[in-house]
Amino acid sequence: MKSFRFTVLIGMLLALLLGAGVMLLRRDPGTASSPARLTAEREAQPVQADPRLRLGSNGEQAGSGLSRVEAPDRRDLVRLREAPHGDNHGQTQGFGIIDELPAGTAVLMKCYEDGQAPRDGNSRRWFWVVEAPAGSPHPGVAGYVWSDLVWDQIRVPRCDASMTKPTSPLRNSAVSLTRGAPARAGYYYSVRLAKFPPGWHATVYCMDASDEFAFHSFELVVGADGTAGRDDGCYSGVPGAHRVSVWDIESASVTWSTSAPPRATGAPSLPADARPQQPGRSATPDMPEPAPAPVTRVVTVRNLVTNGANAMREDKPAYLSTRTEPLCRPHGCALAGTEMSSGDHVVATCQVRGTNITNGQNDSSVDDGNPGLFSSDLWYGIHWSDGRTGFLSEVWIQPDDRGGLNLPNC
Numbered sequence: 494m495k496s497f498r499f500t501v502l503i504g505m506l507l508a509l510l511l512g513a514g515v516m517l518l519r520r521d522p523g524t525a526s527s528p529a530r531l532t533a534e535r536e537a538q539p540v541q542a543d544p545r546l547r548l549g550s551n552g553e554q555a556g557s558g559l560s561r562v563e564a565p566d567r568r569d570l571v572r573l574r575e576a577p578h579g580d581n582h583g584q585t586q587g588f589g590i591i592d593e594l595p596a597g598t599a600v601l602m603k604c605y606e607d608g609q610a611p612r613d614g615n616s617r618r619w620f621w622v623v624e625a626p627a628g629s630p631h632p633g634v635a636g637y638v639w640s641d642l643v644w645d646q647i648r649v650p651r652c653d654a655s656m657t658k659p660t661s662p663l664r665n666s667a668v669s670l671t672r673g674a675p676a677r678a679g680y681y682y683s684v685r686l687a688k689f690p691p692g693w694h695a696t697v698y699c700m701d702a703s704d705e706f707a708f709h710s711f712e713l714v715v716g717a718d719g720t721a722g723r724d725d726g727c728y729s730g731v732p733g734a735h736r737v738s739v740w741d742i743e744s745a746s747v748t749w750s751t752s753a754p755p756r757a758t759g760a761p762s763l764p765a766d767a768r769p770q771q772p773g774r775s776a777t778p779d780m781p782e783p784a785p786a787p788v789t790r791v792v793t794v795r796n797l798v799t800n801g802a803n804a805m806r807e808d809k810p811a812y813l814s815t816r817t818e819p820l821c822r823p824h825g826c827a828l829a830g831t832e833m834s835s836g837d838h839v840v841a842t843c844q845v846r847g848t849n850i851t852n853g854q855n856d857s858s859v860d861d862g863n864p865g866l867f868s869s870d871l872w873y874g875i876h877w878s879d880g881r882t883g884f885l886s887e888v889w890i891q892p893d894d895r896g897g898l899n900l901p902n903c
Contacts, residue, residue, distance in 0.1 A: 562597075566858060571638060573638060611856055668697075671685075699727035711726040811832070811885065819886070851866070
């Protein structure tokens with residue numbers, strides 16, 4: 494009896510297995526599990542395109558047209574770099590920065606290259622772009638921008654050396670200086686720019702014989718004819734050679750010899766005994782006023798940048814520059830041997846407004862709430878120990894020493 498039951502069970506199991514096999518062999522090719530059906534369903538689903546791509550009328554990525562740069566926060570600037578991040582991994586200021594572009598600036602994409610991601614886990618792709626002829630701060634300037642910050646991306650080839658060889662858009666440009674009208678002391682600088690790219694934002698740096706570095710700067714926007722000029726951007730009463738520079742172009746020197754404004758035609762001259770006198774002073778004609786005692790402040794360097802939401806870290810050494818902007822080193826404006834780290838003490842002699850910079854991450858919002866985040870356009874004139882002078886942003890100064898410290902204007 495037991496043998497019979499066992500045989501029946503075996504038979505039932507065999508029947509079930511055979512039935513399953515028949516079902517597998519006769520499976521309908523139109524069911525959801527068939528390869529043909531799965532392929533058809535996949536093709537029917539809409540493709541989720543990258544919103545940063547520029548699409549043509551056929552729905553595919555376009556091969557021409559203007560692109561633009563965007564920042565996570567449109568108040569931030571997008572950095573144009575000399576290399577696809579390279580050895581500047583994680584850096585927020587200083588080396589390798591060619592220009593800083595406002596969000597929405599139009600660019601021409603030329604090629605792509607895979608380098609280092611600004612942060613771990615992000616895209617390693619960078620685009621070599623050229624600032625567009627219109628709507629950009631410096632038309633024709635080229636460099637790398639991280640791919641995540643480029644929108645309306647078109648198809649471009651991989652970069653090679655011939656594509657990324659920099660060509661200066663100012664190779665034919667000229668800067669000239671002539672002595673202008675009389676000023677409070679000396680004369681105004683009459684500045685003219687020629688053969689510049691239309692729309693170029695040109696920062697003009699004024700220099701005289703008292704120092705090899707600029708004592709003042711102002712901005713000109715180049716017109717459609719490639720020219721720009723101003724007759725009252727700066728003045729100097731220092732005798733000797735005077736000159737101006739824009740980007741890496743310097744004017745010829747112009748010499749004037751007086752440190753006092755010339756008397757206007759027909760203006761009466763006061764007799765010596767009628768001139769105002771000061772206690773202990775004679776009424777000697779044209780006697781110069783005594784120079785006021787210089788005001789200086791010792792300030793402490795705080796060379797820290799944000800590191801995430803709450804932390805700070807030491808950045809690459811700060812340095813004095815001849816210009817009030819963070820793009821100085823690539824253009825030869827850094828003062829050699831003036832590198833500084835947190836805790837160093839330097840002597841500030843004056844203050845001036847320049848380019849606004851930050852110690853934060855422009856390409857990320859992760860540090861927006863960091864208590865150490867700081868931005869400013871105030872710069873200090875610093876007197877170095879060997880007698881040289883240069884500029885340092887108050888961003889790189891400890892908080893207690895910021896705000897100008899009642900120093901005179903540079």
